[in-house]
Amino acid sequence: MFYTGRRITGEEAVAWGLGDVLAAPDRLREEAMKLATEIAACAPLAVQSTRATMRRGLADAVRAQTDHEHAEQSLLFQTEDHREGVRAVSERRPGRFNGR
Secondary structure, X not given: OOOOOXXXXXXXXXXXXXXXXXXXXXXXXXXXXXXXXXXXXXOHHHHHHHHHHHHOOHHHHHHHHHXXXXXXXXXXXXXXXXXXHHHHHXXXXXXXXXXX
């Protein structure tokens, strides 16, 4: 997905393991409450520990990744391919990229 930028459906996201539940907009709160209830029924110390483990270093990792992405985008913004991509989108046609 990163390489192509292709969008996927909710069904695909769930099938690929990128999501847990697919809910219609009018059932979103109900599905969220079901998940919250399931989590709340678990051992609280285990839930807290899991949350702490999952979040450990998260802010630093997000910051580093964001900084890296900014540097990459700054370089790409200066290329012929970027200008061609913008033109291609505005003209609703496939891009003709040359790697420069």
